Amino acid sequence: MYSRYGTELAAAMTAELPISVETSETQGSVDNLRRVAAGEAFLGFAQGDTAADAVVGSGEFARPLPIRAVARVYDEYVHIVVPEDSPIMSLSDLAGRPVSLGSRDSGVQVIAGRLFEATGLSIDDVQNAALGVDDSITALREGKIEAFFWVGALPTPGIEQLAEGTPIRMVAIGPDTIARVNEGHAGVYRVADFPSGSYGVERHVTTMTVPNYLVTSAAAPEALIADALDVLFRSRATIAGEVRAAEFLDRRQAIFTAPVALHSGASRYYVDSRR
Structure with missing residues (x-):
């Protein structure tokens, strides 16, 4: 599911933003969080429980990782x-x-x-x-x-x-x-x-x-995160045609990522989208 969702999102971002986005096959949430924290990936999908471990350095993580949430995507x-x-x-x-x-x-x-x-x-x-x-x-x-x-x-x-x-x-x-x-x-x-x-x-x-979160590094550029979220929500219907889980993306629910803090660019996007 992560691979298919990520592939569709990468295609949408490449088409709509002045960047080229590629996807990588991984082992799952733990692997994704480590790659994002290390700067090896810009965005990644992760289960909420594993992301919660990552930010405090427990479970599979020996130390806290500088992870921020971008959106709650689906359950x-x-x-x-x-x-x-x-x-x-x-x-x-x-x-x-x-x-x-x-x-x-x-x-x-x-x-x-x-x-x-x-x-x-x-x-x-x-x-x-x-x-x-x-x-x-x-x-x-x-x-x-x-x-x-x-x-x-x-x-x-x-x-x-x-x-x-x-x-x-x-x-x-x-x-x-x-x-x-x-x-x-x-x-x-x-x-x-x-x-x-x-x-x-x-x-x-x-x-x-x-819950499943889209996550990024705390160091990710604020403007790029806001742009990525804009593409994510505008492409929802198109992505849902290939990945049914995308139907559950809801801007009203996307902010609920506790205990993982939202990235500042994500916070800006959600505030601006209400205006």
């Missing part, structure tokens, strides 16, 4: 995907089984670890294949793993395609588990439901969501 759903006939009914049932917890340096693996901790498990309690979403889908289809974690917009196209040929379901994450995760992690997680019909599953399934 991501935690998917724990299993075959429909799997005996896995809860997080604790994953113990001892071959599972993909997401690629290394990804926000997916961060969330998986926190859910395990809240359940009394650790990542070491499963046989972690550490695959990205595409490889996880293939591995589940081929029977090489029994479950995989993914954190992304609803619906995720690759999982939709998987469900067309392989009956699947989602393992529920209950409100009590989510409350335990929130106790030590900035309260960024929310209870939500996969709507009935999602991925061919004809019932509501409770899960956890986390």
Whole structure:
């Protein structure tokens, strides 16, 4: 999802601004935040929980990173995907089984670890294949793993395609588990439901969501950030034609990025856009 959204945004910025924008494939949120902080990338997508860790130097980050938020883009759903006939009914049932917890340096693996901790498990309690979403889908289809974690917009196209040929379901994450995760992690997680019909599953399934942010470095030029946001919002409909998650971009909600501070250029853009 990050790659597709980023590709469309880069194309729009290149077309409308006097700059050339290129995209890079990364491992996910942790990798993106490190690249942005190091000046290796101008913008990046990151889960809100991982970004919150980055600004205080906790979790995967040994020291605070000079990260600022540009926009809250959309909410991501935690998917724990299993075959429909799997005996896995809860997080604790994953113990001892071959599972993909997401690629290394990804926000997916961060969330998986926190859910395990809240359940009394650790990542070491499963046989972690550490695959990205595409490889996880293939591995589940081929029977090489029994479950995989993914954190992304609803619906995720690759999982939709998987469900067309392989009956699947989602393992529920209950409100009590989510409350335990929130106790030590900035309260960024929310209870939500996969709507009935999602991925061919004809019932509501409770899960956890986390906001997704577009982030930049604190040192990024104010005017360029404001220009990038102008392109982002004006291109919303066009990008949504390729990436459905772009439909959820909302200027009224985009400012809510706590505990990650907005970049000064972003603050200027949002104030000016109300005039």
